[in-house]
Amino acid sequence: MYAQRHLRTLCLSACLIACAASCVNRPTPNVPTTLAIVGGTVVHPQRDAARAIAPNSVILIADGRISAVGPADSVAIPAGATVVDARGKWIIPGLVDAHVHFFQSGNLYTRPDAADLRAALPYAREVARNKARLDATFKVYLASGVTSVVDIGGPFWNFDMRDAAQRSPAAPRVSVAGPLISTVDDPPLDLGDPPIIKITTADEARALVRRELARQPDYIKVWFIYRADADIPAQEIIVKAAADEAHAAGRPLAVHATQLPVAKAALRAGADYLVHSVDDAPVDDEFLRLAVARRIVYCPTLFVTDGYRLALSNTWKPTAAELRLADPEILAAMGDLNRIPRELIPDRVLKWMANPPPAEPSDFAIKNLRKVWDAGIPVAMGTDAGNIGTMHGASVFREMALMQQAGLTPLEVLRSATVNGAKAARHENDVGIIDAGKLADMVLLDADPLIDVGNLSRIYRVIKGGSVFDPDELIRSIR
Numbered sequence: 001m002y003a004q005r006h007l008r009t010l011c012l013s014a015c016l017i018a019c020a021a022s023c024v025n026r027p028t029p030n031v032p033t034t035l036a037i038v039g040g041t042v043v044h045p046q047r048d049a050a051r052a053i054a055p056n057s058v059i060l061i062a063d064g065r066i067s068a069v070g071p072a073d074s075v076a077i078p079a080g081a082t083v084v085d086a087r088g089k090w091i092i093p094g095l096v097d098a099h100v101h102f103f104q105s106g107n108l109y110t111r112p113d114a115a116d117l118r119a120a121l122p123y124a125r126e127v128a129r130n131k132a133r134l135d136a137t138f139k140v141y142l143a144s145g146v147t148s149v150v151d152i153g154g155p156f157w158n159f160d161m162r163d164a165a166q167r168s169p170a171a172p173r174v175s176v177a178g179p180l181i182s183t184v185d186d187p188p189l190d191l192g193d194p195p196i197i198k199i200t201t202a203d204e205a206r207a208l209v210r211r212e213l214a215r216q217p218d219y220i221k222v223w224f225i226y227r228a229d230a231d232i233p234a235q236e237i238i239v240k241a242a243a244d245e246a247h248a249a250g251r252p253l254a255v256h257a258t259q260l261p262v263a264k265a266a267l268r269a270g271a272d273y274l275v276h277s278v279d280d281a282p283v284d285d286e287f288l289r290l291a292v293a294r295r296i297v298y299c300p301t302l303f304v305t306d307g308y309r310l311a312l313s314n315t316w317k318p319t320a321a322e323l324r325l326a327d328p329e330i331l332a333a334m335g336d337l338n339r340i341p342r343e344l345i346p347d348r349v350l351k352w353m354a355n356p357p358p359a360e361p362s363d364f365a366i367k368n369l370r371k372v373w374d375a376g377i378p379v380a381m382g383t384d385a386g387n388i389g390t391m392h393g394a395s396v397f398r399e400m401a402l403m404q405q406a407g408l409t410p411l412e413v414l415r416s417a418t419v420n421g422a423k424a425a426r427h428e429n430d431v432g433i434i435d436a437g438k439l440a441d442m443v444l445l446d447a448d449p450l451i452d453v454g455n456l457s458r459i460y461r462v463i464k465g466g467s468v469f470d471p472d473e474l475i476r477s478i479r
């Protein structure tokens with residue numbers, strides 16, 4: 001119903017969309033609505049560069065799925081179809097952000113364990129805000145062309161968030177992990193339903209996995225934090241217990257492990273998804289062998305540490321894409337360090353404000369991305385959005401620009417943000433490519449994304465499950 005209503009609004013308001021005669025007066029209710037996207041250049045990121053582009057195409061959508069796609073002279077447009085004129089547009093599969101956290105907003109108050117600004121704004125208020133504004137956060141993802149996300153860890157209310165996304169008429173598809181099973185605790189984030197839970201034995205790990213399995217998680221997540229005094233072999237046994245319990249229930253294990261020895265321990269223990277780069281050393285043959293053998297997905301998250309450095313040194317500036325597509329409420333709060341009394345700002349932040357640290361990804365992370373890609377390991381684009389300085393939705397464009405700088409071609413970046421993202425989201429049979437039978441998730445762009453990934457932010461329309469969204473209308477609706 002929403003799709004039809006929404007389409008009518010768009011048909012009436014957007015002059016570039018030409019409607020068949022039946023647009024306002026729909027045909028009989030039992031006839032499935034067909035949407036025809038006509039004349040656009042379809043980009044197929046799963047193909048090699050020579051075959052990735054299909055100009056002058058027609059895509060037919062019925063009941064939320066793609067029913068046909070092909071050259072305009074080979075796909076007949078059914079009588080009564082609603083036609084979207086896509087001439088001059090590029091059409092890509094809906095983007096997948098394979099690493100986000102809805103319990104965090106991206107603002108300065110969202111990680112009091114990293115920057116304790118609770119005297120300026122209590123953490124309980126920040127968490128309440130994030131829950132109350134979920135619908136807006138869902139919309140900013142769609143506005144940036146992100147039709148699927150993986151929330152890779154948060155409080156138990158993450159599972160309610162996934163339910164809310166499923167009910168919402170304007171939300172991405174959400175895969176979800178519950179609380180992070182961790183080798184360390186994180187008291188500032190514990191308001192009774194903590195996103196991170198410390199366990200100390202294999203039995204505790206198994207018990208926590210079972211509690212989460214009761215909520216049907218898409219992933220079990222381990223926060224494998226290395227500290228100088230850590231006994232990695234002992235921790236590996238605990239991670240393996242979590243992996244075994246998850247695998248016995250048919251669920252994959254995601255692991256945060258950013259140092260090479262910890263990442264290798266995670267792979268030996270049974271990780272299926274590494275949610276960050278290895279950023280302290282070059283990945284070696286043993287790492288690559290283990291990763292290939294376990295058929296993992298690797299998510300580089302190149303921007304997130306820069307986001308912290310920029311935001312907490314008060315040098316964060318929105319990109320053009322963020323000004324257009326990010327949550328205006330969060331953007332407005334990014335300059336709060338100018339307003340908070342200095343006595344309420346922790347020393348570490350004051351030091352960064354006086355002397356901003358360089359905001360570049362680790363050189364190891366950059367070089368490892370190409371090595372991992374060349375070893376044939378699927379790389380999924382993910383932002384770690386919600387962390388301080390990393391906006392929900394529009395930070396995908398910062399992340400993809402860094403991936404291009406790291407040496408991936410625009411086509412490879414797009415593949416990581418669609419085909420491989422679908423693998424990370426565990427929806428590879430349904431999303432990630434534009435083909436008959438797949439869910440109708442796609443983005444219409446005003447410019448060619450294979451010339452430069454910056455063109456991925458030139459969003460004209462976003463289609464999710466056959467519903468058509470105007471990104472600017474989505475943002476206006478949350479102001």
Ligand SMILES: [Zn+2]
Binds near residue numbers: 099101152384
């Ligand atoms: Zn994360």
